[in-house]
Amino acid sequence: MCGRYAASRKPEDLTGIFDVLKWEPTETLAPDYNVAPTKDVPVVLDRPVKDSGSPDPVRQLRVLRWGLVPSWAKSPDVGVKMINARAETAAEKPSYRRALAARRCLIPADGYYEWVTGAGERQLEEQGKRKRARKQPYFVTPADGSVFAMAGLYEFWRDRTLPDDHPRAWWTTCTVMTTAAETTDLAGYDGQGPRALADIHPRMPLMITEDRWDAWLDPRTTDPDTLQALLAPPPPGLLRAYPVGTAVSNVANNGPELLHELPAPEEETLF
Numbered sequence: 001m002c003g004r005y006a007a008s009r010k011p012e013d014l015t016g017i018f019d020v021l022k023w024e025p026t027e028t029l030a031p032d033y034n035v036a037p038t039k040d041v042p043v044v045l046d047r048p049v050k051d052s053g054s055p056d057p058v059r060q061l062r063v064l065r066w067g068l069v070p071s072w073a074k075s076p077d078v079g080v081k082m083i084n085a086r087a088e089t090a091a092e093k094p095s096y097r098r099a100l101a102a103r104r105c106l107i108p109a110d111g112y113y114e115w116v117t118g119a120g121e122r123q124l125e126e127q128g129k130r131k132r133a134r135k136q137p138y139f140v141t142p143a144d145g146s147v148f149a150m151a152g153l154y155e156f157w158r159d160r161t162l163p164d165d166h167p168r169a170w171w172t173t174c175t176v177m178t179t180a181a182e183t184t185d186l187a188g189y190d191g192q193g194p195r196a197l198a199d200i201h202p203r204m205p206l207m208i209t210e211d212r213w214d215a216w217l218d219p220r221t222t223d224p225d226t227l228q229a230l231l232a233p234p235p236p237g238l239l240r241a242y243p244v245g246t247a248v249s250n251v252a253n254n255g256p257e258l259l260h261e262l263p264a265p266e267e268e269t270l271f
Contacts, residue, residue, distance in 0.1 A: 043105045068154070068174055085153060104152070106208060115136065152175060155172070178206060181202055183197075183198045245260065
């Protein structure tokens with residue numbers, strides 16, 4: 001799954017990386033090293049520019065709220081439950097199938113966080129000596145330092161309780177697509193720590209490699225077989241994972257120190 005991630009790249013850097021043609025500087029967000037659900041996040045999407053007179057999609061950098069609210073939802077509160085969409089079933093789910101067909105985006109990140117319960121902690125919990133086991137956070141990131149482009153979907157929701165000219169009359173929200181975690185060796189695995197992403201968590205954000213960005217973002221890509229191919233997991237060996245401090249577990253903490261790599265798991269030996 002993806003319940004927390006880091007996004008520290010500046011908008012001007014993202015516009016260059018993703019060949020963005022339209023970006024409103026007023027939508028600039030500060031670097032965020034502890035992105036949590038319901039926060040505003042930068043996304044890349046292809047869409048015609050409103051009132052431009054052209055139907056052609058334009059590559060844009062936009063700020064959306066994380067937690068997808070379907071157009072038919074009665075309340076935006078459902079968004080907190082829709083931060084992730086499973087790639088295997090999105091085409092069948094009423095909440096996601098329309099967005100998958102026409103409203104796909106990329107959600108840039110440095111990487112994402114995942115938590116692991118150590119064997120000793122689990123035993124204490126099972127023995128009733130601890131109500132809740134402490135968990136060791138890991139940061140998963142591209143081994144080459146490139147951007148982690150997570151597959152996303154976005155949707156529009158109209159708040160019928162507000163007039164058309166109200167700034168919150170329309171909500172634009174997004175979700176991160178997930179897939180089965182890799183079972184192959186992580187990049188740089190040296191016999192220490194988790195060997196594969198599946199050892200950390202059974203799910204992972206669906207990473208879209210650069211060679212698929214254009215096809216994924218283009219709303220004119222509608223063929224079901226083509227979309228299914230785009231939902232395939234990335235090649236193995238592109239990601240590494242390392243332990244970070246437990247400060248990231250508190251969403252109030254935010255700063256580059258959260259990405260500091262620990263020489264060993266903070267709580268205990270986990271693997």
